[in-house]
Amino acid sequence: MDITGNTIFIPGSTSGIGLALALAFQERGNQVIVGGRRTAELERIAAAHPGLDTVRIDTADPASIAAAAAEVLDRHPDLNALIAMAGIMRAEDWRRPEGFLASAEATVTTNVLGPIRLIGAFVEHFQTRPDATIMTVSSGLAFTPLRATPSYNASKAAIHMLSESLRLQLEGTSVRVVELVPPSVRTELMPGHSEDPHALPLDEYVAEVMGLVESQPDAKEIQVERVKFLRYGEARGDYDQVVAALNGNERANR
Structure with a gap:
């Protein structure tokens, strides 16, 4: 993916890694469209960062994805990059159905069906562009499981394999598939996570x-x-040792 000269849509970028990436790409000469559910937050971001465009989108809602895609392409027919950023991460207890089922279903809807529907909304358009990028977002937890978040781990493993498979299918087209694989980063993805001393500071992560x-x-x-x-x-x-380190609250992200 080129670092500049793109028109990039980033659903799920009103905070955390998504917003930090949106601003970093804007600073490097890209047109960036920030997507999110909360209209007030989108208005605040647009006012604070002139030049950013915003579009309301709920990536858990197929109709919202379709409407947002149409709006983005109408305003930005030169769109050539999608970063499917939106995601949720929740602790679950699978020993009791009431402890995990609703969370698991919501996680799969947002983290797996959301990116699938987003890619489906743009992939035909991207093949008309001379150079286009679909960036998926998995996680280090796609490869080493965290005990507390089974559905999140599984959803990110699914995104990894989806990325691998789409790359094969789109070979020979103008569309690249790039997978962003974050470690633990200090954001509000889970309560208190922004203060986790073992997580990578957000600004350091985005700069890297x-x-x-x-x-x-x-x-x-x-x-x-x-x-x-x-x-x-x-x-x-050393997979077993990595799993033990991660789940023993040791410094796993070294």
């Missing part, structure tokens, strides 16, 4: 991501150093 995008324009996965501990445990042969 942008450096990788610039230096590795043909990368299939964007992996900061911190996530490789989780990403490659099985390949290194």
Whole structure:
């Protein structure tokens, strides 16, 4: 993916990694469209950051995705990049059905069906562009499970394999599939997570991501150093130790 000169739609970018990436891409000369559910928050972001466009979208709602896609393409027919950022992460207790079922269903709807529907809304258009990028967002937890979040882990593993498969299907077209693989980052993805001393500071994470995008324009996965501990445990042969470290509240993201 080129670092500049794109028109990028980022659903789920009113806070956290999504908003930080939106601002970083804008600073590098890209037209960025921020997507989110809360109209007031979108208005605040647009006022604070002139030049950013905003579109209301609920990625758990197929009709909202379809309407937002039509709005984005009407206003930005040169759109050539999608970063499917929206996601939820919830602790679950699978020992009791009432402890996980509603959360699991919501997680799959947002984290798996949301990106699938988003890609479905734009993939035909992207194939008409000379150079286009679909960026999916998985997680280090797609490769090493966190005990507390079974559905989140599974949803991100699904996104990893979806990315791998789409890359094969779109080979020979103008569309690249790039997978962003975050480690634990200090955001409000879960309560208290923004204060986690073991998580990577948001500004450090985004700076490293942008450096990788610039230096590795043909990368299939964007992996900061911190996530490789989780990403490659099985390949290194220390998977069991990585799982134990992550779930023993040790410093796993080293």
